[in-house]
Amino acid sequence: MNTQLSNQNFALSVPQGSIEAYVHAVNAIPVLSAEDEQELARRFRDNEDLEAARQLVLSHLRFVVHIARSYSGYGLQQADLIQEGNVGLMKAVKRFDPDVGVRLISFAVHWIKAEIHEFVLKNWRIVKVATTKAQRKLFFNLRGSKKRLGWFSNSEIEAVAKDLGVSEAEVRRMEGRLNARDMAFDAPSSSSDDDDSANFAPSQFLEDHSADPASVYEKDNWQSHHETKLLNAMKGLDERSQDIVKRRWLDEEKATLQELADQYSVSAERVRQLEKNAMKKLKASILA
Structure with missing residues (x-):
């Protein structure tokens, strides 16, 4: 084969660093002749030759850049658009049939655009503008x-x-x-002495229940109730089980099974069994 691409890095399929350097690199990769393209496509289709697929992808990266540039008006990063287009190119190479009689790029352009379209629709607005x-x-x-x-x-x-x-x-x-334009949910409001002309973020229109006295009292009461039930349930365990549960679940620095096994001169599996049994007893006592 007269076209040699084996020395090209497959990482070119993902733009990294300078876009200009990436474009220069992909433009330096020779374009395949129709005969070479057919041979590589058959090698990949018939023998699952990944090297052939790699060469097909690399030789068509320049076309992805050209297509991605036509979507520059959406305010998205060019590198992201190229990367999504490259995903479409790889999907096209996987599905390409060399016996149909068309060049790969004619087949791949639809897959490249489809991936870019999907990316644009997902990222152009926080709220989707098109779903069907x-x-x-x-x-x-x-x-x-x-x-x-x-x-x-x-x-x-x-x-x-x-x-x-x-x-x-x-x-x-x-x-x-x-x-339409997206508005940050919790963006700071504009400073203005006139409340009628001030701009408020959506979050500022929501009612804040965190300072409601009834809600605060109810929350504290429930927390105290659960803490009391837990303490009473813990008292029903033997001393060793209490220590295992406390060090495995309640202490700020959790102990490992092996650390507890060394302390009690048992296996780590035995500690795990003791912990499991203790947790079952606690659950039954709390729910009773």
């Missing part, structure tokens, strides 16, 4: 149709709905999601 297949198609098509800042006019909405084969209401709904 139809909404996902509308999301990306609407982003591409928006040639200017601002909201669509009625005529533009009608045109987009007609072009994409969806209702005008669905276009308006998706446009609202696209123009």
Whole structure:
């Protein structure tokens, strides 16, 4: 084979460090000829030759970079987009049939875009903007149709709905999601002497029950009740079992089974059995 890729590092499939250095590295990898591509694909399909699959992936990384760059307008890291595209490329190599008569990149482009689409939808907003297949198609098509800042006019909405084969209401709904902005749940409120004009985070609209006297008293009462039941249950254990439970569960620095085994001159398995029996007795006493 006239194309040699064996000296390339497979770690190139995951961008690390400088994106510019990564792009330079993948562009330096020779593009496979149609004959070499067919031979490698058959070696992988027929013999599960992982080296052949590696060479197929490496020789197509440049195309993933090119596709990932077209999604730079979503505010996501280029390295993340490339990495997700590389996942799609690997899936395509696994499923590629060299006997169909098409080049690998023609087949792989759909898998690469699918992985990038999924990543964009999961990370572009905290709240998902598209969950169904139809909404996902509308999301990306609407982003591409928006040639200017601002909201669509009625005529533009009608045109987009007609072009994409969806209702005008669905276009308006998706446009609202696209123009929405995430707000931090507990972001600090803006300082203002006028409460009517101040901006408050969502968390500040929730009622705080932590300082409610009745709730505090009830919580303390229940805690005291459970502590009393635990102390009474502990008194029902023999001295050795009490010490094992205390050191294994209640002390700040927990003792190991071997440490207790050495202290009581028994095996660690015997300590484990004593601990298990003691816990059963405690549970039965507390629930009684």
